[in-house]
Amino acid sequence: MLDVINLSMQYGGKYLFDNTNFKINKGDKIALVGSNGTGKSTLLKLLKGTEESESGRIDMPKGTKIGYLSQEFTDLKGKTLFNEVKTSLGEISQLQQKEDELQLALSDDTLDENTKLDLSQQLGEINTRKEEIDFYRVDSNIEKVLMGLGFSVSDFNRMTDEFSGGWQMRIELAKILLDTNDIILLDEPTNHLDIDTLQWLINFLKASKVSAVIVSHDKYFVNEVTNRTLEIFNKKISGFNGNYDAYLKFKEERDEQLEAEFIQQQKKIKETEKFIERFRYKATKAKQVQSRVKQLEKIDLVELTNQEKSITIRFPEPERSGAIPVEMNGISKAYGSNKVFENLDFKVERGEKIAFVGPNGAGKTTLAKLIANKIQPNQGDILLGHNTFISYYAQEVAENLNPELDLLESVAEIGTEYTLPQLRSLLGTFLFSSDDVFKKISVLSGGEKSRVALAKILLTKANLIILDEPTNHLDASSKAVLQEALKEFSGTLIIVSHDVDFLRPVINKVIEIRRGEFNTFAGDIDYYLSKKNAEAIDASNNKGVSQAQEKSTRKDQKRLEAELRQKRYKATKEVVKAIEKIELEIEKLEEKKTAIEGDLASEETFSNPAVAKEKNAEYEETKKQLEKVYEKWSSLNEELEEIERNIN
Numbered sequence: 001m002l003d004v005i006n007l008s009m010q011y012g013g014k015y016l017f018d019n020t021n022f023k024i025n026k027g028d029k030i031a032l033v034g035s036n037g038t039g040k041s042t043l044l045k046l047l048k049g050t051e052e053s054e055s056g057r058i059d060m061p062k063g064t065k066i067g068y069l070s071q072e073f074t075d076l077k078g079k080t081l082f083n084e085v086k087t088s089l090g091e092i093s094q095l096q097q098k099e100d101e102l103q104l105a106l107s108d109d110t111l112d113e114n115t116k117l118d119l120s121q122q123l124g125e126i127n128t129r130k131e132e133i134d135f136y137r138v139d140s141n142i143e144k145v146l147m148g149l150g151f152s153v154s155d156f157n158r159m160t161d162e163f164s165g166g167w168q169m170r171i172e173l174a175k176i177l178l179d180t181n182d183i184i185l186l187d188e189p190t191n192h193l194d195i196d197t198l199q200w201l202i203n204f205l206k207a208s209k210v211s212a213v214i215v216s217h218d219k220y221f222v223n224e225v226t227n228r229t230l231e232i233f234n235k236k237i238s239g240f241n242g243n244y245d246a247y248l249k250f251k252e253e254r255d256e257q258l259e260a261e262f263i264q265q266q267k268k269i270k271e272t273e274k275f276i277e278r279f280r281y282k283a284t285k286a287k288q289v290q291s292r293v294k295q296l297e298k299i300d301l302v303e304l305t306n307q308e309k310s311i312t313i314r315f316p317e318p319e320r321s322g323a324i325p326v327e328m329n330g331i332s333k334a335y336g337s338n339k340v341f342e343n344l345d346f347k348v349e350r351g352e353k354i355a356f357v358g359p360n361g362a363g364k365t366t367l368a369k370l371i372a373n374k375i376q377p378n379q380g381d382i383l384l385g386h387n388t389f390i391s392y393y394a395q396e397v398a399e400n401l402n403p404e405l406d407l408l409e410s411v412a413e414i415g416t417e418y419t420l421p422q423l424r425s426l427l428g429t430f431l432f433s434s435d436d437v438f439k440k441i442s443v444l445s446g447g448e449k450s451r452v453a454l455a456k457i458l459l460t461k462a463n464l465i466i467l468d469e470p471t472n473h474l475d476a477s478s479k480a481v482l483q484e485a486l487k488e489f490s491g492t493l494i495i496v497s498h499d500v501d502f503l504r505p506v507i508n509k510v511i512e513i514r515r516g517e518f519n520t521f522a523g524d525i526d527y528y529l530s531k532k533n534a535e536a537i538d539a540s541n542n543k544g545v546s547q548a549q550e551k552s553t554r555k556d557q558k559r560l561e562a563e564l565r566q567k568r569y570k571a572t573k574e575v576v577k578a579i580e581k582i583e584l585e586i587e588k589l590e591e592k593k594t595a596i597e598g599d600l601a602s603e604e605t606f607s608n609p610a611v612a613k614e615k616n617a618e619y620e621e622t623k624k625q626l627e628k629v630y631e632k633w634s635s636l637n638e639e640l641e642e643i644e645r646n647i648n
Contacts, residue, residue, distance in 0.1 A: 007056035018235040030213045031222040034232030044185045067176035067184040076160035088175040107609040120607040136597040148200040166192030183211045190218045194360045195498040220500035262302045318463035318491045322385030331380035353493040358513040364496045391462035398449035403442035415459035463491035471499045
């Protein structure tokens, strides 16, 4: 599908890759890996064509379409969410425009039969292409993808200007996933996704036939999605079959072999240099000396992987807190008319390492800020247990660093028990090397400030640490240092994160927050994911079984379930009846819509402009009716959910 041939690229006289070759085949899902600064994002731009290589070429079949998701935020303005996505699908608009032109031309009664036949054939080709790209389902496909990425139906008519940078990234991702791309290039696509949308994206990409090249620090994501790995190493790009874990195993073996070769080569070089130095001025050895000099010049030096020095940081041993570090009683919190929590009771036990998960906007960050005393509840009490000391990290905390201090001074404020070399090593792990440590905080980017703030967290003496999305600006080695420290931390921990691989060895409890409600999972993140998967399977097989029934463990469970069913039936029977009635209406309209789609694709229709026009009008009217009925169906289901929520 795509051949990279003898590609070379350099910046400032330093080659990122030199005379390298690789292929992207149809259906490949590729993880693009390499140390920081090796050129991963640059390679994506070269493949997309937004940058030009120094030499070499990229061959692909004519008409190959490539979608590219950059890390750089776009500023989308002037359209509603739905229209922004739909109008970006260029082929959809082009086909519709061309069809309209052909139908208009065919309506000319003065045309001769040959011209009419030619126009009809063109119209037939357009309708064939429409079927290939699922043209008549484009609106429903847009809805599915937007909702999969976390948008609600009420968002569809909002202007794109209203969405934050993270949500605008999701809009760009939706456009790429929906377009008729042959290859998609994704640069850190999971940075702003919650765990629900992450799982949806994994399932979407696994089911998709499109080829993909992915740069991501999310090990769980790339392991789930990819089947090949491309590594940028030593100015070459090499391919390996298998996912990221398979590549890491190969890399470990390769690095051990390289190290052995490096040691052997260095030994030989030193022996040769020693011989040259010893006999440099002896005339009888001149020929042998010159021979050794030439040998040295011809040696192809073995290069080791650019590995950062391993560093282990342990949290200072914190003072022991009370058995319950935090207890919340009757907490309610709202932002204007938006109720986040109502009458919430919640407590944290000493030594727990808890992950808050759930969709964006559900209240994870709000709860973390309430516990950290960064915001206040509208009502209720938050009680700190005996000897509880809290340290809190979120991206906005990074903005509160003292701008007048340099990096070393900033971490030294907290790390008074550490030597300056130890503090410099810590900063190096968070990608601040050599003279970077003397930069003022005021000149750092937002991401750099976040890394400094996290480095300071590792030096805290708090016994309750709260971290809100701590891995967003970290590379793999920095994440590993933080992860190891959190594993060994003897205090209590709360993490808001969607990074499954980061959470995996750290946490021992998961709290899912969804629409202000809590579900507690007494296990690690894999236990949570397996339970959610089982719930999804049960839900599809046993519609209508409530959470209350599933969780009931009392001896008289059957009696309680029967009573609950009766209570639910009485409370919901009218709404259920209305839903069933409207679902029959939806079914009929869907059948009608499908039948019209079949008519529109037939030669009998598209060769007759008058009939085609009539069918298109009927199709648009049916779609409008369906939209109205779906809105009513959605409203009734929300009413049903509200009734069921209030049933004890």
